[in-house]
Amino acid sequence: MSNKSTPVQQRIHQFQARARGSFGASGSATKTPATVAAGLRRKVLTRTPKRSAEKPAADQLLNTAFSSGIATPKPRPTALNACYTPSSLYRKTTPCHSSSSSINIGNSHNNAKKSASKAKDKDAMTESFHSVAEESNMIVAVRVRPLNAAECQRASVTNVVQVHGNNELSVHAGSSADASAGFSHFFSYDQVYYSCDPDRKNYADQLAVFAGTAQPLIDTAFEGYNACLFAYGQTGSGKSYSMMGIEGLDDAALDGNAPHVEAGIIPRFCHELFRRIDAVKQQLQVEVEVSYFEIYNEKIHDLLSVQQAMAALPDTPVQRQALKVREHPIFGPYVVDLSAHSVDSYSALRNWLAVGNSQRATASTAMNDKSSRSHSIFNIVLNLTDLSSDGSDDMSSDTDSGTVVSLRQTRRSKISLVDLAGSERISVSGSNGERIREGVSINKSLLTLGKVIAALADSRKVGGNATPSTFVPYRESVLTWLLRSCLLLSKVASVDFVVQMLEIMS
Numbered sequence: 001m002s003n004k005s006t007p008v009q010q011r012i013h014q015f016q017a018r019a020r021g022s023f024g025a026s027g028s029a030t031k032t033p034a035t036v037a038a039g040l041r042r043k044v045l046t047r048t049p050k051r052s053a054e055k056p057a058a059d060q061l062l063n064t065a066f067s068s069g070i071a072t073p074k075p076r077p078t079a080l081n082a083c084y085t086p087s088s089l090y091r092k093t094t095p096c097h098s099s100s101s102s103i104n105i106g107n108s109h110n111n112a113k114k115s116a117s118k119a120k121d122k123d124a125m126t127e128s129f130h131s132v133a134e135e136s137n138m139i140v141a142v143r144v145r146p147l148n149a150a151e152c153q154r155a156s157v158t159n160v161v162q163v164h165g166n167n168e169l170s171v172h173a174g175s176s177a178d179a180s181a182g183f184s185h186f187f188s189y190d191q192v193y194y195s196c197d198p199d200r201k202n203y204a205d206q207l208a209v210f211a212g213t214a215q216p217l218i219d220t221a222f223e224g225y226n227a228c229l230f231a232y233g234q235t236g237s238g239k240s241y242s243m244m245g246i247e248g249l250d251d252a253a254l255d256g257n258a259p260h261v262e263a264g265i266i267p268r269f270c271h272e273l274f275r276r277i278d279a280v281k282q283q284l285q286v287e288v289e290v291s292y293f294e295i296y297n298e299k300i301h302d303l304l305s306v307q308q309a310m311a312a313l314p315d316t317p318v319q320r321q322a323l324k325v326r327e328h329p330i331f332g333p334y335v336v337d338l339s340a341h342s343v344d345s346y347s348a349l350r351n352w353l354a355v356g357n358s359q360r361a362t363a364s365t366a367m368n369d370k371s372s373r374s375h376s377i378f379n380i381v382l383n384l385t386d387l388s389s390d391g392s393d394d395m396s397s398d399t400d401s402g403t404v405v406s407l408r409q410t411r412r413s414k415i416s417l418v419d420l421a422g423s424e425r426i427s428v429s430g431s432n433g434e435r436i437r438e439g440v441s442i443n444k445s446l447l448t449l450g451k452v453i454a455a456l457a458d459s460r461k462v463g464g465n466a467t468p469s470t471f472v473p474y475r476e477s478v479l480t481w482l483l484r485s486c487l488l489l490s491k492v493a494s495v496d497f498v499v500q501m502l503e504i505m506s
């Protein structure tokens with residue numbers, strides 16, 4: 001057997017050499033399973049914008065959205081296009097060519113009476129939803145990316161998205177669209193990030209997106225709350241760019257400098273996390289543990305499995321073992337035998353992230369040169385022990401057994417940063433063979449995610465409580481089963497934060 005090592009093995013060697021410096025000879029610790037942290041729980045998932053029932057006639061997509069669970073969204077009163085989906089409650093539609101307020105987009109033969117009563121119902125529903133939404137711990141943000149070079153060259157591509165202020169955008173439906181032709185659809189979110197023209201005042205760079213969506217999650221993680229941030233959107237809409245940024249440019253940050261301007265949410269989050277840990281190390285002892293896995297064709301692969309990467313022969317793809325999901329009676333679903341690694345510095349964490357990213361399944365499609373073909377879930381678990389109390393109170397001895405018990409309180413919080421694979425139209429993404437199989441699996445799990453979110457939102461429409469008959473299809477995909485603790489707990493007043501991308505596509 002040759003002694004040559006694969007790039008992944010080289011990275012692991014580099015990392016282990018580096019880690020030995022910081023941890024001593026043992027390097028990183030591997031623990032299994034990475035169970036779901038209980039932590040303290042928070043309020044309610046009440047509002048879940050999802051893809052609108054009426055699609056804008058955009059022949060390009062430009063949008064990427066995030067949400068996290070902190071804001072108290074203020075839904076705008078919606079107009080007359082009654083459509084009982086969660087997103088419709090946050091949408092108004094205005095005709096470009098008419099000031100009439102009684103137009104129902106879904107029905108071109110308007111009946112004034114019907115419209116008026118629909119509007120009344122809608123107002124009542126909006127009001128009741130409003131009161132529930134105010135309790136929400138979820139925020140939803142959208143990021144609008146610039147057209148890329150290939151899109152600019154296509155004559156059929158025009159910019160149909162306009163951003164208005166910090167939380168509203170409109171999409172103009174083209175003349176060839178369905179009944180909504182000529183209309184502009186307005187959408188309100190907690191945040192809208194305009195990332196197209198750096199010369200514009202409201203231009204949002206990577207730092208602005210991080211500061212508005214992920215940074216607040218660090219505060220709450222230190223309070224012991226769990227948090228989840230996920231990026232959702234059509235293939236090529238900029239999810240990986242927003243979550244990870246351009247890799248390899250961020251090495252300066254390893255020496256304590258600020259992250260590179262192109263660094264995405266995940267590296268910025270980790271960098272800020274360790275900055276905070278340094279700032280509170282007199283009062284808190286913080287242990288950080290990371291795990292990273294992907295869901296590819298409904299199979300789970302550990303992206304940080306050292307044994308698998310090291311066992312691989314040089315120049316051959318790593319044979320990855322699929323891991324199973326089991327359900328713990330208290331902590332819920334978890335991945336069996338998923339490795340978790342202790343890290344004590346940003347550079348150690350970045351190395352693990354680089355190992356994981358190098359093992360992620362990507363491929364070139366007509367829509368994206370480096371398209372993620374899997375959902376990736378990066379988990380950070382914080383164990384926070386309060387050191388501020390006077391040392392004499394910290395220990396209690398059991399005289400019978402002679403043991404000494406620590407009375408120091410430890411809080412545990414888990415942050416999940418999720419980069420979902422993009423939904424795609426097989427005909428547009430030019431997929432074939434293996435890519436089709438991946439695309440089908442991606443679309444299916446994203447569809448289930450939409451169904452789960454819609455079911456949770458629907459169950460809250462009446463009276464704020466789920467009815468016993470509400471069926472939430474978590475188990476229809478591995479993704480929703482594993483994210484259940486984030487999504488389900490939100491339903492029972494306990495989710496912490498969720499971030500979501502919203503897709504606007506033709």
Ligand SMILES: Nc1ncnc2c1ncn2[C@@H]1O[C@H](COP(=O)(O)OP(=O)(O)OP(=O)(O)O)[C@@H](O)[C@H]1O
Pocket residue numbers: 144145146148195233234235236237238239240241242368370371372373420421422423
């Ligand atoms: N805000 C942005 N500014 C500049 N370029 C961007 C921006 N967002 C995305 N891009 C570029 O668009 C391309 C596609 O982005 P990315 O790979 O992040 O899409 P994706 O949504 O993750 O796609 P997929 O679901 O197929 O993995 C990349 O070349 C990326 O650099």
